[in-house]
Structures are given as structure tokens and as C-alpha cells.
Amino acid sequence: MSRGFNHLLDAVVRIDVREFEFNGGARRYTASIGSGVILSADGLVLTNAHVASPRAVDLSVTLSSLERVSAKLVGWDHWTDLALLRIDMADAKRRGLKFTHAEFGDSAATFPGETVYAVGTPHGLSRTVTRGIISNAARYFEDTSGVDGYETGAFNTWLQTDAAINPGNSGGPLVTEDGRVVGITSRAYLGANNLGFAIPSATAKQVVERLQRDGEITRSYIGIVPGALQDLENFYALASNTGVLINSVDPGSPAARAGLHPGDILLAINGTKVDGRFPEQLPGIQYRIASQPIGVRLALAIKRGAEVRDFGVVTELLESRVGEECAFEKWGLSVRKVSKAYARANQLPNDDGVIVIGTQTGFPADVAGLSRGDIITKINRQPVISLAQMKSVHAAYAANPQPTLFEVERDRHVSLFILKP
Amino acid sequence: MNFVIRCFPLLSSWRRALGALRIMRASLVVGIAAATLLRAAPDLPDLFAARVKSVVAVEYMTVTEVERRPTITMGTVIDANGTIILQATAIDSRTAVWQLKDFRVYLPGESNGVAAVYLGQDAFTGWHFVRVDASVRDKLTPITSFAPKAAAGSPKLGDFVWGIGLRNKDEDFIPYLMQSHIALVTALPQRTGIAQQEVAAPGLPVFDGAGDFVGIAASSFGQTYLQFSRAGHAIPISLVNVEESSAFLLRGEVLPFLGRIPHSVSGRPIAWLGTFGLEAMDRDVAKFLNLGTQSGAVVSEVMEGSPAEKGGLAAHDIILALDGVPIPQLRPTSVIPTYLEREIERRNPGDVVTVTVLRGSQRLDLKVTLGEEPKLLREAERKYFDRIGATIREFVYGDAIARRVKAAQGGGVVVQYVKPSSPAAIAGLREEDWIKEIDGVEVKTFADAIERLNAIEKDETRPDFVLLVSRGSESAVLRIKLR
Numbered sequence: 001m002s003r004g005f006n007h008l009l010d011a012v013v014r015i016d017v018r019e020f021e022f023n024g025g026a027r028r029y030t031a032s033i034g035s036g037v038i039l040s041a042d043g044l045v046l047t048n049a050h051v052a053s054p055r056a057v058d059l060s061v062t063l064s065s066l067e068r069v070s071a072k073l074v075g076w077d078h079w080t081d082l083a084l085l086r087i088d089m090a091d092a093k094r095r096g097l098k099f100t101h102a103e104f105g106d107s108a109a110t111f112p113g114e115t116v117y118a119v120g121t122p123h124g125l126s127r128t129v130t131r132g133i134i135s136n137a138a139r140y141f142e143d144t145s146g147v148d149g150y151e152t153g154a155f156n157t158w159l160q161t162d163a164a165i166n167p168g169n170s171g172g173p174l175v176t177e178d179g180r181v182v183g184i185t186s187r188a189y190l191g192a193n194n195l196g197f198a199i200p201s202a203t204a205k206q207v208v209e210r211l212q213r214d215g216e217i218t219r220s221y222i223g224i225v226p227g228a229l230q231d232l233e234n235f236y237a238l239a240s241n242t243g244v245l246i247n248s249v250d251p252g253s254p255a256a257r258a259g260l261h262p263g264d265i266l267l268a269i270n271g272t273k274v275d276g277r278f279p280e281q282l283p284g285i286q287y288r289i290a291s292q293p294i295g296v297r298l299a300l301a302i303k304r305g306a307e308v309r310d311f312g313v314v315t316e317l318l319e320s321r322v323g324e325e326c327a328f329e330k331w332g333l334s335v336r337k338v339s340k341a342y343a344r345a346n347q348l349p350n351d352d353g354v355i356v357i358g359t360q361t362g363f364p365a366d367v368a369g370l371s372r373g374d375i376i377t378k379i380n381r382q383p384v385i386s387l388a389q390m391k392s393v394h395a396a397y398a399a400n401p402q403p404t405l406f407e408v409e410r411d412r413h414v415s416l417f418i419l420k421p
Numbered sequence: 422m423n424f425v426i427r428c429f430p431l432l433s434s435w436r437r438a439l440g441a442l443r444i445m446r447a448s449l450v451v452g453i454a455a456a457t458l459l460r461a462a463p464d465l466p467d468l469f470a471a472r473v474k475s476v477v478a479v480e481y482m483t484v485t486e487v488e489r490r491p492t493i494t495m496g497t498v499i500d501a502n503g504t505i506i507l508q509a510t511a512i513d514s515r516t517a518v519w520q521l522k523d524f525r526v527y528l529p530g531e532s533n534g535v536a537a538v539y540l541g542q543d544a545f546t547g548w549h550f551v552r553v554d555a556s557v558r559d560k561l562t563p564i565t566s567f568a569p570k571a572a573a574g575s576p577k578l579g580d581f582v583w584g585i586g587l588r589n590k591d592e593d594f595i596p597y598l599m600q601s602h603i604a605l606v607t608a609l610p611q612r613t614g615i616a617q618q619e620v621a622a623p624g625l626p627v628f629d630g631a632g633d634f635v636g637i638a639a640s641s642f643g644q645t646y647l648q649f650s651r652a653g654h655a656i657p658i659s660l661v662n663v664e665e666s667s668a669f670l671l672r673g674e675v676l677p678f679l680g681r682i683p684h685s686v687s688g689r690p691i692a693w694l695g696t697f698g699l700e701a702m703d704r705d706v707a708k709f710l711n712l713g714t715q716s717g718a719v720v721s722e723v724m725e726g727s728p729a730e731k732g733g734l735a736a737h738d739i740i741l742a743l744d745g746v747p748i749p750q751l752r753p754t755s756v757i758p759t760y761l762e763r764e765i766e767r768r769n770p771g772d773v774v775t776v777t778v779l780r781g782s783q784r785l786d787l788k789v790t791l792g793e794e795p796k797l798l799r800e801a802e803r804k805y806f807d808r809i810g811a812t813i814r815e816f817v818y819g820d821a822i823a824r825r826v827k828a829a830q831g832g833g834v835v836v837q838y839v840k841p842s843s844p845a846a847i848a849g850l851r852e853e854d855w856i857k858e859i860d861g862v863e864v865k866t867f868a869d870a871i872e873r874l875n876a877i878e879k880d881e882t883r884p885d886f887v888l889l890v891s892r893g894s895e896s897a898v899l900r901i902k903l904r
Contacts, residue, residue, distance in 0.1 A: 235860075235885075235887050262897075263898055345893075346894070416719055417703060418705035418708075
């Protein structure tokens with residue numbers, strides 16, 4: 001293999017993760033294995049967001065020398081399924097650990113049929129190299145719960161490859177013959193033959209830069225769901241490759257407040273034309289909106305019937321449907337805050353309340369009859385507005401357990417429950 | 422008289438065992454037994470033969486866009502006019518009345534069915550009423566003939582009970598006997614007897630040893646069994662016997678209501694309160710709220726424009742009593758909403774009911790004038806478009822509730838059915854989609870939608886049309902390609 005390829009091999013790492021989760025009504029630990037690639041001499045490691053998330057309590061990186069060193073999360077971004085770690089460099093220096101770092105290639109220059117290699121730790125088998133080709137250089141798919149329940153894939157297309165990708169490959173690089181990273185392997189169809197997907201390096205480069213700088217990525221949101229216009233141009237009396245269909249407008253979103261309707265055609269954003277003829281073009285349009293600053297007014301040229309006019313829509317911060325999570329161990333109850341996005345998706349009147357994500361058998365919440373999916377709206381007749389407020393009620397309960405009245409909405413039915421010590 | 426013959430050897434062995442003095446008492450017992458025999462002739466085969474005339478099998482067709490689906494159920498004869506009641510569950514509540522066709526009644530053991538008409542469903546009891554053709558009425562005996570004479574007590578724990586089951590259609594619905602003893606009498610919320618084993622087919626009567634009518638078998642309970650895998654893992658599964666049941670509504674829940682034969686096939690009038698999502702109040706909650714052992718139900722939502730709203734009920738009120746009658750203590754508490762619904766349905770539109778609620782720490786007596794139930798889903802108008810491959814349904818009150826919108830915001834029509842692989846299905850149209858626009862123009866009414874879809878279907882030259890549908894909090898523009 002090329003020198004570049006051998007150099008790359010020394011930059012690929014195995015990542016062992018221990019993280020907590022709140023599912024069963026308690027804070028519990030789970031362990032998993034993924035892959036990663038070192039990007040800089042100062043120990044930045046790129047991997048998947050579904051490998052290393054803020055829930056990780058222990059991240060251990062195994063270098064090509066087989067030495068292990070711990071790492072910390074710099075930041076993560078579930079929308080692109082990428083996360084950035086930094087190796088404990090003080091420890092690495094003290095121990096004299098050596099590693100190389102990889103270079104990005106140009107994912108936009110990849111072509112179907114081009115030979116690529118996936119390097120990683122499938123099923124814990126460190127530094128496994130598999131070979132395949134680029135099967136499709138611009139695959140589109142969105143998944144509303146693809147990264148541990150978080151949304152992913154709305155803002156980028158994916159590289160599809162037939163290089164064998166198995167559980168544990170996640171976060172490892174997809175490289176060309178010269179060892180340049182053109183993608184970060186992320187997912188595959190289970191039960192299918194060699195249908196694997198990687199985040200293109202063009203996306204990864206930007207995400208790395210911003211995570212390194214800010215530790216997080218913020219995006220803009222206006223609340224439209226775009227749809228491909230293919231086959232509908234005649235109906236809307238449009239020339240081909242003009243505009244994108246607004247398929248849906250989130251209730252209460254900036255777009256809805258500005259008066260946008262489903263069935264409107266978005267022709268231009270701030271004077272720049274939009275082309276959403278095919279589904280593969282939609283992530284680019286979403287990306288354009290998402291990369292606008294937060295709180296600015298966008299001029300959207302909208303065609304409705306025969307009329308074309310500008311609508312001003314003020315962007316807001318893009319939020320996940322998945323809110324902050326927490327476990328209340330004395331109650332045996334784990335919850336997730338209702339986020340603005342969750343409230344909109346579920347037609348809730350506001351984003352008050354928390355969603356039950358788990359109960360522990362035999363604990364007060366379970367005994368009282370709470371179950372997964374319930375929305376707790378009030379405790380002791382006080383509306384539940386934040387996790388902090390709920391934590392203080394729980395602390396009071398822990399100090400002096402008293403019967404506590406929970407008001408719960410389950411499938412729009414209101415029930416009352418008493419949690420008893 | 423078989424019973425008597427079998428009975429005597431038992432008594433004679435008593436006599437032998439107990440000696441001379443006891444003989445006197447034993448013969449006294451014989452005397453009483455003989456007197457009873459004369460009155461009620463409790464000879465099971467004879468009793469059975471007479472009471473089989475109160476039961477029938479009922480077959481009907483459900484006609485859908487693409488098929489005719491037969492259903493067979495069991496019913497009990499209630500009067501000399503050949504009126505038969507079927508359980509609420511005998512007919513799917515989503516089925517429109519006009520979809521129900523070709524009712525036929527089969528007498529037990531007979532291979533030829535007799536035509537019958539569907540009379541409708543009673544909202545209070547839930548029973549469906551069917552009336553059989555006059556030609557066989559003289560072969561039927563109403564269940565009321567077997568009602569006990571006045572002053573009969575309630576069925577008691579341990580009482581012997583028996584009932585009738587019917588075999589399948591290919592066996593000409595041959596009747597067979599089931600027998601058991603009462604193991605539990607409880608309120609669910611109706612007074613219900615539960616026997617040790619299955620005692621009758623659901624919908625058929627249960628009798629006591631004297632042949633008196635005890636009740637009508639309801640749907641059976643699920644019973645939990647463990648299913649073991651080869652590896653020895655046990656998975657609990659719930660099995661329900663759909664052909665035979667051990668639970669039955671006691672006659673007190675049946676006989677007084679046999680007169681509730683619907684005046685029209687729609688079953689109207691139906692009284693309406695307009696609360697949504699009644700949820701039983703837990704006993705611990707009652708204690709917490711200083712209500713002691715009082716039962717109650719939480720009102721999840723009060724429907725806009727409903728009698729409840731006009732009467733001043735509010736979401737999160739806890740209903741404690743109707744017309745001053747406290748909600749009884751029922752077990753499980755989950756049957757309390759059913760109790761309240763029945764209490765409303767027992768009444769008529771226009772009746773005034775005093776609803777006692779707890780709001781915060783205040784107790785309020787609210788006077789509510791019951792209204793007429795808004796058009797039900799099964800009453801919604803529908804039309805099937807064969808070329809498009811979909812049935813469109815009128816938007817009714819229940820649709821507004823399901824979609825969390827105000828009924829006034831109605832408009833549009835709902836997709837009732839999508840034919841597999843039809844143009845509508847290929848375009849991605851789904852059942853329960855709410856059609857808001859056709860070809861970019863808002864749909865105002867059902868008639869409006871029908872007129873436009875008719876025109877589209879008739880136009881052979883038309884390549885496609887476009888729908889805007891709403892689905893949960895999302896919407897979608899769908900192009901339906903016709904050629």
C-alpha cells in the first residue's frame with residue numbers, strides 16, 4: 001500500500017466508551033466500542049456522535065501502538081453524527097506515546113466505483129481494514145431518531161460504500177488508496193449486503209473546525225419541511241429546477257408565524273435562488289437555512305398560486321426533539337424535558353412538563369402506575385417547568401418522603417397518581 | 422324424571438347409614454324434593470331443550486370497498502316479535518350501518534338461515550338489535566319466559582349455573598351444554614357473575630338449576646399463561662376464549678333494559694355530556710385530596726361548545742357525583758369511566774343533570790343540560806372513488822378531537838380507506854390523512870370534495886391531481902398520478 005495509507009493506519013484508534021443512560025428509572029452505565037481517527041498532532045480524534053456523546057463518563061483511546069490513553073469529549077453534533085475528542089496529551093507525553101494524524105481528502109471528488117477502504121474496530125477487532133468502492137457519492141437519508149434517539153442527516157448527504165462495515169466500525173475513517181480521509185463511517189443496513197454509509201469529509205471538516213472552536217454547533221431553524229418538486233412543476237406552473245416545495249410548516253414555528261403555508265413554493269432565500277427538484281438536493285437547502293445566523297430576518301421569495309412575494313422569517317435556534325434527561329432515583333423515575341421541538345411535533349400546547357422515559361420496577365413511580373411516554377405536567381399541583389424545579393422537589397422528597405401528587409397526561413388523558421414512600 | 426331416579430339411591434344409602442330415626446327426616450327431604458320437581462321440573466336435558474329456543478346464531482356481511490366479510494355471532498331472543506340482542510362487540514363500532522348487510526339467523530341445529538333485519542344499537546346497553554323473519558318466530562321462545570317469578574334473590578356464590586354454546590356453522594350450530602358454579606359476583610360496573618369455568622357462548626343466556634334465567638354471557642376475560650421456549654424462558658401470554666365465556670351480566674342488568682329497542686337504526690337519540698378522557702381517580706389520590714373513600718373521575722378535556730362546557734365544567738375537574746348520587750366504589754377503579762358514560766347514556770338529550778365536581782379545593786354543583794351526541798364516526802358520510810383508490814369521509818366531531826383542533830376549524834375531509842397499490846396508495850396517501858386542499862384549492866365541505874373528486878375521476882384525459890394532506894403536526898403535498 002502507499003506510504004500515505006500506512007501513515008493513516010497509525011492514526012486510526014479504537015475507542016472504548018462507558019456512558020450513562022437514564023432508561024430504567026435510574027442512572028445506569030453501559031459500555032461500547034467504536035473507532036476514530038486522529039486529526040492533529042495535539043491529539044484531536046474524530047468519531048461518531050453515536051460513539052461518544054455528552055453521556056460518556058469514560059473515554060479510552062487505543063493507539064496503533066496498542067497503548068491506551070484516556071480522552072475527553074470536545075464536542076458533539078448528532079445532526080451530522082460526528083464527535084470530537086482530545087487525547088490526554090500530558091499523559092501521552094509523559095509516557096512518550098507516538099501516533100500519526102490523518103489528512104482529509106476531498107469527498108466531493110469521489111466518484112462511484114472509486115476504491116475506498118474502511119478502517120476500524122468491527123466487533124472489537126482493532127485496526128481491521130476492509131475494501132470496497134464508492135457505491136453512491138450523494139446518498140440522501142434523514143432519520144428522526146438515528147443517533148441514540150436524536151435526529152440526524154437533515155443537513156448533509158452521505159457516501160455509500162460496499163466496504164464491509166460492521167458494528168464497531170462506527171467513527172472510523174473511509175479512505176482513498178493514498179490514505180486520505182474522505183468519510184467517517186457511521187451506519188449500515190443490517191441484514192443487507194454491504195450497504196454502508198459515511199459522513200463526507202466536506203461536512204466533517206466544517207464540523208471539526210466549529211467543534212474545536214466553540215465546543216458545539218448551533219444552527220438556525222425556521223420550521224419548514226422541504227419537499228422535492230419533481231413531477232409537480234406543471235401543477236405549480238414552474239420551470240424545471242426552480243424552487244422547492246414547502247411540504248409542511250411546523251405549528252408555532254417562525255415560518256408559521258410569518259404566514260407560510262404548506263404547498264407554498266420557496267423560490268429564493270435572501271435573493272439567492274433555490275433548486276429542490278430532487279430529494280438529494282434537499283439537505284443542501286436545509287443546510288443553507290441552518291447556516292444562517294440565529295435571530296436574523298431572512299427574505300424568502302414565496303410563490304403561492306400565481307402570486308410571488310417576499311416573506312420575512314426570523315430564524316431561531318434549532319433544537320432537538322430530545323430534551324435534557326435526568327433520573328430521580330428515590331422515585332425510580334427517569335425523565336426527559338419536553339423540548340420546544342417535541343411539543344410542536346406532538347401538538348402540545350406548550351413546552352412545559354417532562355416525559356417519562358423509564359421507571360424502575362417496585363419503586364414509587366412504577367407502583368403508582370406511571371409509565372414510559374407519560375407527560376408529567378404538575379407535581380403537588382405546581383406546573384413542572386424545568387428539571388431544576390423537579391430536582392428540588394425530589395430533593396425535598398429524599399430528605400422527608402411524603403406522598404406526592406403527580407398530574408400526568410397520557411395520550412391526552414389526564415390522570416392523577418400518588419407516589420408513596 | 423331421570424334426576425329423581427338418580428337421586429333416590431343416594432337417599433337410600435343415607436337411610437342405611439343413619440338408622441331409623443333419620444329415616445323419617447330423610448323421607449321428609451324426599452317429600453320437599455318431589456314438590457320442587459312438580460313445580461320446575463329441573464331435568465337438565467328437558468330444561469336445555471326448552472331453553473335452546475331462546476338462542477340463535479346470527480350471520481351478517483360487512484361490505485367494504487373491496488370485499489364482503491362474513492361475521493358469525495350469537496344472540497338471545499328477547500320477545501315474541503323475534504327480536505334478538507347481540508353483544509356490543511358483535512359488530513365493529515367503526516362500521517357504518519349501511520355496510521352491514523344480509524343478516525341471517527340460524528336456529529341451533531339448523532343448516533338454513535332465515536333473513537333478519539338490523540334494528541340498530543342502543544347506546545346505553547351497547548346491544549345491537551336484530552329482528553328475524555316472522556316465519557320462524559313460533560319456533561323461538563323469548564328469554565323473558567324463563568325469568569324467575571317475582572322476589573327471586575340475586576344469584577349467590579357457589580350457585581350452580583349452566584348455559585348453552587353453539588358449534589360452528591359447518592356443524593349446523595349444534596347446541597351444547599356448559600355448566601359451572603358462581604365463583605364471584607362483582608360490579609364492573611354492571612353486576613357481573615364470574616363462574617369457575619366457561620358457562621355459555623358470549624351473548625347467550627345463563628340459567629340456574631331450576632332453569633331460571635340468571636344472566637347473559639359477556640366477553641370472556643383474558644387468562645395469563647406462560648409460554649416456555651426451548652431454552653426454558655417463560656413468556657407470559659394472555660389467552661382469551663372467544664367462543665365461550667365464564668363471565669355474565671346478571672339478569673338485573675338485562676331484564677329491565679330489553680325494551681330499549683332503537684327507534685331508528687342510528688340508535689338515536691344519544692345523550693351527550695361532552696367531556697373527553699374521563700380517568701378514574703386512584704384511591705390514594707382521593708385520600709391525598711381528603712376525599713376519604715369517595716370515588717371520582719378526572720375530566721381530561723371539556724369539548725368546545727359541548728353541554729359540559731356550557732354547564733361550566735372545566736378540564737381537570739374531578740367528577741364526584743351525578744344528581745347527588747356519589748360514584749360508587751368500584752373495583753377495579755378503571756371501570757369508573759364506564760359507569761359515568763352509562764349514567765349519561767341512560768339519560769336523554771334535554772335532561773338536566775347535576776354534576777358535582779372538585780375543582781382545586783372547591784366543591785361545585787354544576788347543572789348541565791345534556792345535548793345530542795354529535796355525528797359519530799360510523800355515521801359520517803363516505804364515498805369510494807375506484808379510479809383514485811380511496812374512500813373519503815366527512816369530517817366529524819370525533820375527527821376534530823383526534824386532531825386536537827376545534828370542530829369549527831373542521832373543513833376538509835378524511836381518508837377512510839386506501840386501496841392497496843392504487844394510484845392513491847402509490848402517491849403515499851394514508852388512511853386518516855386529513856385532506857385540506859384539492860389541486861391547491863381549499864376543501865370546505867364534504868359535498869365540495871365529492872363534487873371535485875367526481876370531476877377528476879370522470880376526466881379520462883387528466884394525468885394527475887394534487888392533494889394537500891395533514892398528518893399529525895405535519896403536512897404533505899401528494900401528486901396522485903391517474904395515467
